[in-house]
Amino acid sequence: MADKLISIQDGSRIPICSLFRDTRLVFKADNLGWEILSIAVPSAMALTADPIASLVDTAFIGRIGAVELAAVGVSIALFNQISRIAIFPLVSVTTSFVAEEDALTAASPLVEDGESLEEGSILKAEINELIPDKDGDVQKPNLIHMDSNVVKVEHKRRHIPSASSALVIGGILGLFQAIFLIFAAKPLLHFMGVNYDSPMLKPAQNYLTLRSLGAPAVLLSLAMQGVFRGFKDTKTPLCATLAGDLTNIALDPLFMFVFRLGVSGAAIAHVISQYLISVILLWKLMQKVDLMPPSIKHLQFDRFLKNGFLLLMRVTAVTFCVTLATSLAARQGSKSMAAFQVCLQIWLAVSLLADGLAVAGQAILAGAFAAKDYDKATETAARVLQMGLVLGLALAFILGAGLPFGAKLFTRDVDVLHLIKIGIPFVAATQPINALAFVFDGINFGASDFAYSAFSLLIVAVVSIICLLFLSASFIGIWVALTIYMGLRAFAGFLRIGTGSGPWKILRK
Template identity: 80%
Template sequence: MAEKESMYWLGDWRRIPICTFFKDARLVFKADSLGREILSIALPAAMALTADPIASLVDTAFIGQIGPVELAAVGVSIALFNQISRIAIFPLVSVTTSFVAEEDTLNEACPLVEKSKCLEEAPIMADEIKELMPRKDTGGNDQILDLVGIDFKVEHKRKHIPSASSALVIGGIIGLIQTMFLISAAKPLLNYMGVTSDSPMLSPAQNYLILRSLGAPAVLLSLAMQGIFRGFKDTKTPLYATLAGDVTNIALDPLFIFVFRLGVSGAAIAHVISQYLISVILLWSLVKKVDLIPPSIKHLQFDRFLKNGFLLLIRVIAVTFCVTLSASLAARQGPTSMAAFQVCLQIWLAVSLLADGLAVAGQAILAGAFANKDYEKAKATASRVIQLGLVLGLALAFILGTGLHFGVKLFTEDVNVLHLIRIGIPFVAATQPLNTLAFVFDGINFGASDFAYSAISLVVVAIVSIICLLILSSAGGFVGIWIALTIYMGLRAFVGFLRIGTGSGAWELLRS
């Protein structure tokens, strides 16, 4: 009796939602079907996500050889461009991934059923054809049977996914709007970032930002297409396209910057060319897989995109404002502080995006599991991805904390900038577990289509973080900014933990 009671208590304990974080923790590295599925999506996605920030780091390294003023100027422009782009990109990509995964999962069953029926009926149809054919040529009849079988087995049609078409239309329109906005408002935006009219950073920053903005349509389209491929659980195609574009960017940088003597403008031109190359490669691959021309405009899902995209837009504005404000506060402290902050921020973002690969895997698998009402797979996926995220964060913290001190001279030779970078390294390393968990929780909640909670919770986090940034930057300068960013990422991880750990919203299934 006592044994039964203890077993009942143990089973009841395991139903506590927070126990999801520890479920089957010993299997975290097991190469079972779920582990292989997560790895096949996460690894290429992480490589693709980090490829662009790494290319930006290469840009930073090349520009750093020109001088600290140019390095700081480009740092402000990249921060501004990336944050404005993120406002448009993040809602579009996140919503597209979930919607495409849901539609693809639900549509897969129908063709398979029809195909199986066709294959069952194929021998009957072949026999009927044989009865109508002369019996002199047996080989001919076998050939007809073979042709009938082949007709049913190899007929492949491009998928019709309304969300894919909608994402491309929305991405193209937003990209054009972003280009016009950045070109017309470049100077006021830079002034807001702390680059005033009398600053030596203004001219190079403005030139870089205007030229870089010409690639905004390509950036939006390419990332919309990446969202589509992620929904299909195909992260290899975006990886190949991104690598091709970034290798082109890295090859063109020294050519335009030093050989043609275009300076920071050359770096911007190289980046724009690479983005259009990525878009062309992705579009060429996508048209083979998806019928992008809908039967009518009614088949597009603008209302669904706008409703959920608006929630994520609120969320990303809150996130963007925090990061942009931190860059602005660093810029106000002068070129030296901004140059150091730019290097630390690019490393921080590039390395943290490795965790976004796990988030993409979690989102794609969970969206399909929820669409199929396969809640056991949803629980198992959430547990595995969270555990992998924590392990990854700890590993990144160790690697950066021990190895980054030796590589900072790649970015600049300025003694003052190097001094500040070394002060920022402990924060870049120590925040990695928080960053990875924050990104993973985001992906999991997006996979459950819990967009409303994600938006509201991040607005609250942003308000608290902005207050911390203003107070701590004033009191502690460069160090104060990084303390505030640490608080910000800690709060992001906490609100993601809170939703799943309490089993609320879409995660009430954890109580069953």
């Protein structure tokens, strides 16, 4: 009885208590806090840079007219959702695998592939030089020999099989996506609610077809971002993304208004920016990793496909929910779609700030689990969840106060502005829920709990789709259904960790 009382007071055997342990330390500037922020802040900035660039596109296109704004909104939603089907599993699996391989490599940095410490490694040679010889004298190390070995190790590019696999898969998927979107643009837009006689069809098809040419660059760059995240380096992707997005923003008015290409100019600018990002990332990655594997067997396609398929199920469910919501908004007319596009872009862009914490949690946790450092895993999970909740509350306040004044940046249409104001309370109030949902995802991915993440989201998607179909008669109803969807996502993540099941049995110890 006494032991049980101590356990309840201590909270160490109650999994849910581990998530709220030491909440006063949420902003403590200790080593873990700095490690999380050093990964999360650049990652969040990189993640939000592209949606912000899309918002800039939206603002420029809104100056042309409400029809063009709605058309591009449908095309962006379609392109992004189809991209997510390929990108999300690839990036998430890559981050976890690279973090695990990097952690194991760090444990024995001087050992080459297939070579043990007992079989002629550099470390063994240096240790032997310090062992007394037959006369009892300590052998002096050959400093010249040691220095040359150290230099050789420091400058040797690492062999990370997952990095090579991710690039091959990303390139192939990008080509398939480009071909698919170019040839199926019209029927896909029709599925999204753009009828063949709609004035939105031509600008939507032009934008989607041109932007699809950048699909290979998008998937390659995001696969490389997954590799850098696994190395806990989110600054390099940030610099590359900023360079690309600033190029996009600079080219938008040039192509759209100076060359008078309209929505096609916005798509061309975006494609150029994506290829610039991929070139920068590839150049930087080649300096760190040997991307040519020793043989085809070193490419871990089976491991990628197994876990990637689970996440493919998950992202397909997520994608269908958001795509269905966009389609239902488009069926209500161009004004409803234009307002929904603005609200959705803001909703997604701001929510991705919390995804930076998810990336940090995933990268740190994957390394901690690989090294069997379960204390760090528990502490990391608790800290990023607490940070996520605080961030979500702050974003809710900022958006609730600022969006009523900022909506005019996107359109001057009175009817569209009225609908945007209806959506603002949902965009703002759901931020704490969104933040927790994203962070729970990152934590479960860090624990390689891909199966639970996939099957739980399938259940969430079924319930959410039913809600969308029943509530889609009005603009408000669609946002109520999306709120239910994000709430169920957060609850699914909470349920796994809060009950201490799966890999989180460590919270019961």
